[in-house]
Amino acid sequence: MKRTTFSKYLAFLFVIFLTAQTHAQFLGFRMSTGAKVIEFPFERYNNLIIIPVTINGRVTVKFILDSGVQNCILTEPLVASLLNLTYDRTITFTAPGQQDSILAHVAKNVQLKLPGIEGQGISMLVLDQDYLNLSNQLGTEVFGIIGYELFSRFIIEVNYDKKVVKFYEPNFFNPKKYYEKVPLIVRGTKPYMAAEITQKNGTKMNVALMVDSGASHAILLDQSTSSLIHLPEKNLEASLGKGLGGDIEGVVARVDKVKIGKYSFDDVIASYPNEGSYGLVPEEAERRNGTVGGEILSRFNHIYDYFSQTLYLSKSVEYQKKFEYDMSGLEVVAHGTELNRIRVVNVRENSPAKRAGVMEGDIIKTVNGLTITNTSLNFLTTLMRLKKGKKVTLRLLRNAEEVKVTFRLERMI
Incomplete structure (x- = not known):
């Protein structure tokens, strides 16, 4: 074999080796087609974004796309049994709700697939029991929650008008000029934003809110984080929702105004959890006064960009919709x-x-x-x-x- 031919042959083998190594070492999420943008429809239930996720190439189930969650969570242990998932260890942790601690198993090297997106080597928490009962709460079979692993890898657009979600490779994202930029601070694995609220007693307050696409409410204000948060006299006892730790009890009331960037909403329904019901750890309580959820987020077509720490907002068709609470009881x-x-x-x-x-x-x-x-x-x-x-x-x-x-x-x- 001539020297030049042999050199080309070695180079060819080296390329094959590198390609094999690249595929072997791939961990996390990527676009499976080599595309720079992937778009697919989502379902909406109670202001939550529901997307299809295939686990280990075998079972496709519905997950909530949740900007407030760190780990991928399989909420229904029966699905894990069907998949014969093996666990690396068992952990306990605290979460919003009445329950003191949650038991979960850690499954490693899980493969997850969304339309046009594949994930390998994913760690997934499998709850010991279905604490959330998502299917009963939403009226459709939902068995999981996914968040930071996607938000930290892609720029994600949620278009409520078209009911589609778009994933962008960060280097190929160019926001449209009509989007309003709102600063987003990503601390740890969670996104935070600033807002101004005008309370019923006439006081204005700047608050730090976690942007939580996995929450149905408009805003939640935790009185334990600031003595300036005023509970209106006119309020209604209510179950504010379910956390991993069970029911979150509290009251609902109205604030006069919520201002986010240049946008302003009047007569907004706010949730106030009872003391101890929300269960924020001390460092979390220092970072935020509450959360902004789907009842406000759905009034925008919006884009999460953790890389430039920006939330892009554009009015959706629901922007002018009044804030209402259940009128039946x-x-x-x-x-x-x-x-x-x-x-x-x-x-x-x-x-x-x-x-x-x-x-x-x-x-x-x-x-x-x-x-x-x-x-x-x-x-x-x-x-x-x-x-x-x-x-x-x-x-x-x-x-x-x-x-x-x-x-x-x-x-x-």
Whole structure:
């Protein structure tokens, strides 16, 4: 073999070796097609962004895209059993809610795939039990949460108008000029932003809020972080949602104004967790006064750019929508093996539903003549905050008997 031919042959082998090494050493997420931008549709339930995730090439399930979560979490241990996941270790940690500690198993070297995006060598927390009951809360089968691993790798655009999410390679991202830039501070694995609130007592306050796409509320204000946070006299006791540690109890009320950059919202509903219910560790409490969630974020088409520490905002079609809270007094969940029944789990005292005779445990069969299906939980919760004075007729199943009730929606805060 001539020297020049032999040299070319060695070079060819070296390229193959490097290519093999590159593929062997690939960890984390990348675009599987070599594209610079990947776009795919998302589903929206209760202001949450739901995306498909395939685990180990075998099972595709729905995950919440959550900017407030550090680790990828599989919330349903039965899915882990089907996949025969092996665990490296077991850990305990604290999280918002009433429970003191959460037990989870750590699965390593997990493969995750989103449309056009693949991840290798991912560490995933598998909860010991389904603490969140996401499927029942949302009315569709959701079995996981994913966040920082994606936000730290890509620039991510959420377009609520088109119901699509876009992932950009950071070096190939050029924001449109019509986006408003809002500074985003990424500390540890979580994004924070500044906002100004005008409270019902007339005081203005600058607050630091974690940007939490995994929360449904507008804003949450934690009184334990500042003596300046004022709880309005007119408020309503409520279950504010579920954290990994269980139910987060507190009250809801209104603040006069929330200002983010050049944008301003009036008469915003704010959540105030009870002391001890939110469970912030001391260093977290020092960083933030609360969170901004999907009820405000959905009023923008927005882009998370952790690399330049910027949140890009552009008004969505929902920007002018009024902030409303449930006007019925009902707390409901999806029920049954196919999530095609809606069960009443709580009825607020002195509420329209309570006065009409709705009881905990009732199964809602029809709403204003429309039969309930597994897609109707979103419809029902939206209807119950739609318009003051709207007439609602429910046909209920109670102890094998049908009961019909009628009431009108009332604005309670």
